[in-house]
Amino acid sequence: MEDIRCIFCNQYSNQIIIEENGYTGKRCSLCGLIFVTHRPSYPELSKIYVQSHRYAETHIGFKKSKQVHAKHTLIKIKNYKNKGSLLELGAGAGYFLLEAKKQGFSVYGIEPNKIEAIYINEKLKINCESSLLNENSFEGRTFDIIYHCDVLSHFYDPINEFSMINKKLNDDGILVFETGNTADVKNRYYRYFSEFGYPDHLFLFGENSLRKLLEQTDFEIVKTYKYSKLLFLIIHKLLWKFKDTLKDKPNSTDSIDSKVAKETSLEARTNKSKLNLFIRNCYPYLAFLAQI
Ligand SMILES: [Zn+2]
Structure with missing residues (x-):
């Protein structure tokens, strides 16, 4: 188990916000980021994604609803790019990619869960790798669009991941991602959450910490869409x-x-x-x- 500091402010925190499954989420007093500390080692967490069947069962069973969501998201993406190569990180069962392919995009997926990666390759006939994004992914090619949904909180090192995403984008490429701004929620509302998914969800961001992440990794914010979830x-x-x-x-x-x-x-x-x-x-x- 590793005691970590805020990845932006380099400070330890004593402010416990969430306690779940024997883990604690602490809030950085400077930027508001909530992070699990102490946290499992990277090899321990990797086992959850690589070996766990629970994600596969959940994702593969939700085809219709995932495609409804995909259509909604693709309308937004097409406001900025309506064709080209599209990579999804944490592709789950691949239904977003399937819909994007139907709409004319050239699609690729990264999914650490091997059961789902095989499903995407063999059942959906979409090129999917199960290793984490790196410079050599997909033979070193770059993309017009990189997309991920509810994946940010799983990144072990978000700054490194976003820097790598930037490297894998074409010069006029765009990153589109969906995430909660859970760190902006007032403490009294946390009781309405069914679960926080600890320890898998290592970081919970708010608008301030998201902006820091994007600035530090050389992204320019083009548009933000907000939805109420209470x-x-x-x-x-x-x-x-x-x-x-x-x-x-x-x-x-x-x-x-x-x-x-x-x-x-x-x-x-x-x-x-x-x-x-x-x-x-x-x-x-x-x-x-x-x-x-
Ligand atoms: Zn901070």
Whole structure:
């Protein structure tokens, strides 16, 4: 475990804002950035992305809702570039790229999760690499557009990552990314969050720290779109609580035989998992509606 300082102000923090899964998120008193400290080592975190199946299951199951979101985002991107090469970082199951390809872009993906990278290459027939972005990615080529969504908080070294993104863009290339400005949320509203995804989400940014990141990595801000998420967060939390009530709760007075019968009742389990999947699918639809 590594005790880290603010990546912009080089200061340690004592201001604990979030406590989850045995990890703490501290806020930098100067720029407002919230960061996990102490944090797992890079090899420990890499295991989560490379080996974990949970992201793959989540992403691959959400095709329709991801494509709805992709269409919405591509309308925005086309205001600035309506053709050319487009690379997505953290491509998930590749549905954004699939939609971008349909709309005429030449698409590439980077996805550290090998299950998803294989899915993108073999099922979607889109060129996807599973190593992190580096100068040699895709045989050293550069791109007109680099896009990522809800990936920023996962970067182990955001300044390095954004510098590399800049190097991989053509001279008139653009970076488009979507992220929460969670660090700008007042402390009293954090209780409305269902989870913060610790320790995966290493950094939570606000407008001030985002501006610092972009300035330090030689980007010029062209346009910012903002969406309110408070109502969405409340509905999401209610749905999550409802989903938890669907989990099997063995009654202590049940005999062992009846407990086994409950657990092995295929019909009951199938119905519950269908409902569970439906509720999980509501999440990205709600996320999309919150952006309209
Ligand atoms: Zn700071």
